[in-house]
Amino acid sequence: MDKNKPQTNNAKDNDLAQFREDSAGEYLTTNQGIRINDDQNSLKAGARGPSLLEDFILREKITHFDHERIPERVVHARGAAAHGYFQAYESLAPYTKAKFLQEPSVKTPVFVRFSTVVGSRGSSDLARDVRGFAVKFYTEEGNFDLVGNNIPVFFIQDAVKFPDLVHAIKPEPHNEIPQAASAHDTFWDFVSLTPESMHMIMWVMSDRALPRSFRMMEGFGVHTFRFINEQGIGRFVKFHWKPLLGLHSVVWDEAQKISGQDPDFHRRDLWEAIENGDYPEWELGVQIVEEEDEHKFDFDLLDATKIIPEELVPVKRIGKLTLDRNPDNFFAETEQVAFHPGHLVPGIDFTNDPLLQGRLFSYTDTQLIRLGGPNFHEIPINRSVAPVHNNQRDGHMRQTINRGRASYEPNSIGRGCPMQAKANRGGFVSYAEKIDAQKVRARSESFFDHFSQAALFWNSQSDPEKEHLVEALRFELGKVEVPAIRERMVGVLAHVDETLASRVAQGLGLNVPAKLDPPLNMNVPADGDIQQFQPKPVKKSIGRSPALSMANTIKDTIKTRKVAILVADGFDDAALSSMKQALTAAGAQTKVIAPRLGFLNSAAGGQAKIDFSLLTVGSVLFDAVYVPGGEKSVETLKGEAKALHFIHEAYKHCKTIAATGAGVDLLRTSYLGADKLFEPNAEGDQRIADEGVIISRHAQSGNVVEAFIKAIAQHRHWSREMKAQVPA
Numbered sequence: 173m174d175k176n177k178p179q180t181n182n183a184k185d186n187d188l189a190q191f192r193e194d195s196a197g198e199y200l201t202t203n204q205g206i207r208i209n210d211d212q213n214s215l216k217a218g219a220r221g222p223s224l225l226e227d228f229i230l231r232e233k234i235t236h237f238d239h240e241r242i243p244e245r246v247v248h249a250r251g252a253a254a255h256g257y258f259q260a261y262e263s264l265a266p267y268t269k270a271k272f273l274q275e276p277s278v279k280t281p282v283f284v285r286f287s288t289v290v291g292s293r294g295s296s297d298l299a300r301d302v303r304g305f306a307v308k309f310y311t312e313e314g315n316f317d318l319v320g321n322n323i324p325v326f327f328i329q330d331a332v333k334f335p336d337l338v339h340a341i342k343p344e345p346h347n348e349i350p351q352a353a354s355a356h357d358t359f360w361d362f363v364s365l366t367p368e369s370m371h372m373i374m375w376v377m378s379d380r381a382l383p384r385s386f387r388m389m390e391g392f393g394v395h396t397f398r399f400i401n402e403q404g405i406g407r408f409v410k411f412h413w414k415p416l417l418g419l420h421s422v423v424w425d426e427a428q429k430i431s432g433q434d435p436d437f438h439r440r441d442l443w444e445a446i447e448n449g450d451y452p453e454w455e456l457g458v459q460i461v462e463e464e465d466e467h468k469f470d471f472d473l474l475d476a477t478k479i480i481p482e483e484l485v486p487v488k489r490i491g492k493l494t495l496d497r498n499p500d501n502f503f504a505e506t507e508q509v510a511f512h513p514g515h516l517v518p519g520i521d522f523t524n525d526p527l528l529q530g531r532l533f534s535y536t537d538t539q540l541i542r543l544g545g546p547n548f549h550e551i552p553i554n555r556s557v558a559p560v561h562n563n564q565r566d567g568h569m570r571q572t573i574n575r576g577r578a579s580y581e582p583n584s585i586g587r588g589c590p591m592q593a594k595a596n597r598g599g600f601v602s603y604a605e606k607i608d609a610q611k612v613r614a615r616s617e618s619f620f621d622h623f624s625q626a627a628l629f630w631n632s633q634s635d636p637e638k639e640h641l642v643e644a645l646r647f648e649l650g651k652v653e654v655p656a657i658r659e660r661m662v663g664v665l666a667h668v669d670e671t672l673a674s675r676v677a678q679g680l681g682l683n684v685p686a687k688l689d690p691p692l693n694m695n696v697p698a699d700g701d702i703q704q705f706q707p708k709p710v711k712k713s714i715g716r717s718p719a720l721s722m723a724n725t726i727k728d729t730i731k732t733r734k735v736a737i738l739v740a741d742g743f744d745d746a747a748l749s750s751m752k753q754a755l756t757a758a759g760a761q762t763k764v765i766a767p768r769l770g771f772l773n774s775a776a777g778g779q780a781k782i783d784f785s786l787l788t789v790g791s792v793l794f795d796a797v798y799v800p801g802g803e804k805s806v807e808t809l810k811g812e813a814k815a816l817h818f819i820h821e822a823y824k825h826c827k828t829i830a831a832t833g834a835g836v837d838l839l840r841t842s843y844l845g846a847d848k849l850f851e852p853n854a855e856g857d858q859r860i861a862d863e864g865v866i867i868s869r870h871a872q873s874g875n876v877v878e879a880f881i882k883a884i885a886q887h888r889h890w891s892r893e894m895k896a897q898v899p900a
């Protein structure tokens with residue numbers, strides 16, 4: 173494959189093609205193009221003598237190496253990205269004039285980067301954290317960046333608090349501990365004094381912060397933006413990404429173990445899915461609010477700590493994002509890509525959300541230091557596919573060779589070019605919002621209700637989700653060393669929900685304070701006097717929003733799920749291959765795991781290739797487990813502590829487990845024993861022994877296969893978690 177040639181008919185791919193380098197069949201050269209005849213030895217005065225300064229080849233190579241690193245992102249340093257395209261389902265002309273949303277036949281190239289927020293570049297993918305979901309659309313009208321997260325709200329309401337938040341959550345300044353974790357004093361100190369963060373805290377302590385895959389998480393633009401149509405009519409809009417594989421998470425115990433076994437779990441998952449042709453897909457959704465309805469909600473649309481519940485304004489699905497190509501080079505593309513919420517196209521505009529307004533400054537500023545100067549838009553991954561013409565000139569590492577004498581406007585020497593474009597020629601015209609205001613350093617009172625939506629989130633969770641949230645808070649606050657911070661947090665949680673607070677308090681050995689101190693926050697009223705204000709109390713009837721619970725997600729597919737098959741020599745060939753076939757046909761991936769690597773001999777004399785030895789993988793890297801029969805195979809596995817641990821752990825994490833024939837005996841030998849496994853009925857047919865545990869004495873059973881597939885699609889069987897504690 174010639175990488176210098178465009179790989180697809182994707183306009184951005186064509187653009188990138190001119191920058192690709194491929195060394196196949198080429199000579200080694202210096203950066204000046206001189207061929208190198210010895211890359212093993214430096215130039216010396218005698219074979220044992222000192223190296224010579226004149227060795228320009230050595231100096232060039234080492235100098236370049238010395239400068240290979242650039243500063244990592246101050247937040248969202250750890251990430252993975254992919255190329256793809258976006259296609260609208262229908263014309264959105266009634267709402268926006270953005271060209272890429274007019275024509276369903278148009279495929280707009282995109283580059284999408286997912287990230288964690290807190291950890292450094294080399295940290296684990298499985299940190300309990302928000303995930304970034306940043307999409308660069310290379311539209312015909314220029315780049316549009318939707319720089320969102322997998323959580324629809326944020327910790328703070330005003331950009332001025334962002335450096336404080338980030339300083340508090342990053343590793344502590346004296347010893348740089350802990351890495352990629354919010355479970356430490358400075359974060360909870362800040363949060364316990366910042367009640368506006370409480371809605372976000374509910375989301376970050378929920379399973380949303382532990383995605384099973386980037387491909388199985390939602391995305392949100394977070395802020396309220398504006399759509400503007402050809403007639404100049406503006407409407408408020410919130411952006412959503414809905415994953416077609418559903419919304420799924422791992423559990424905390426699993427996350428911690430994955431961090432050890434495969435800290436690249438999410439990065440690898442995205443890469444492999446694309447290499448396998450299982451292209452990740454999301455639908456873009458919008459919630460649209462008419463301008464005259466701006467004040468009809470009991471929260472402020474400009475407040476980034478609030479959602480618009482889907483039950484109030486439904487999410488309209490307007491198109492699909494598909495990721496179909498991995499980057500060629502991590503540094504050139506994933507590391508150097510520069511997103512900016514201020515990269516807009518005509519038809520989309522900002523609102524006065526004070527968090528968004530601050531971001532508009534920050535993103536260019538950060539690229540200046542990270543990418544080293546004002547020409548970062550010329551780096552291949554950042555270049556727009558729409559032509560760029562302006563009078564900006566020069567600067568560090570300028571690539572463009574601007575021709576002509578005129579680099580100013582107005583000019584006559586250049587015949588007035590480049591020309592300004594009126595709106596009817598595609599020129600961007602800012603939305604003419606009417607503003608009649610005094611200049612004040614203040615926060616709107618409509619931002620003061622910090623607890624109602626936090627309570628809405630809590631109330632909308634299923635019982636297992638609530639349990640996970642409580643456990644997460646117990647874990648995080650359990651790592652806090654200063655008792656006063658723990659106590660203050662319990663007090664703030666009681667403003668959200670007293671049951672939540674008392675469950676957390678119980679795990680911390682605390683009592684919920686009988687008299688709740690109102691949490692403090694600062695406000696600056698119009699007269700300029702700083703005063704303290706109390707957040708508004710929780711509204712009485714807040715109800716529930718089913719859309720907030722992951723329990724209500726899609727559960728009808730096992731596509732791309734990873735199923736471990738535990739076997740040893742003497743396994744039942746027919747059972748293994750029929751199960752493999754059925755799972756593969758349903759879109760899942762099967763991996764044969766055995767006590768060693770190489771090939772296994774089946775009971776019938778056949779062979780199977782082993783994908784992994786028990787030494788290199790654990791159950792946490794899989795979605796489900798199958799144990800086929802074969803007396804000898806099962807006898808061997810019974811003696812393998814790692815095989816038994818595999819079953820225990822999969823059970824503990826509520827994963828689907830199936831066993832057929834003698835395979836059932838491995839389950840019986842395990843901690844599951846007989847009491848969690850009913851005897852198969854008289855016909856020896858499959859029985860669902862425990863939720864998500866499927867067994868049959870028959871060597872092969874169509875019913876088992878069917879039940880197994882159905883159960884894997886459920887993702888997890890959380891009811892088990894409430895019943896049984898498993899030592900694993």
Ligand code: HDE
Nearest residue numbers: 245248285304305306320321331334394530531534535538
């Ligand atoms: Fe960011 N954020 N952010 N942020 N953000 C950055 O830009 C910032 C916020 C988000 O994959 C930085 O290029 C401020 C909300 C993503 O490259 C920086 C504030 C949301 C990414 C920055 C916020 C985000 C960033 C660091 C509060 C969800 C990664 C490196 C006013 C809507 C993009 C960089 C990528 C990255 C500033 C809050 C999403 C420093 C000042 C809210 C997905 O500019």
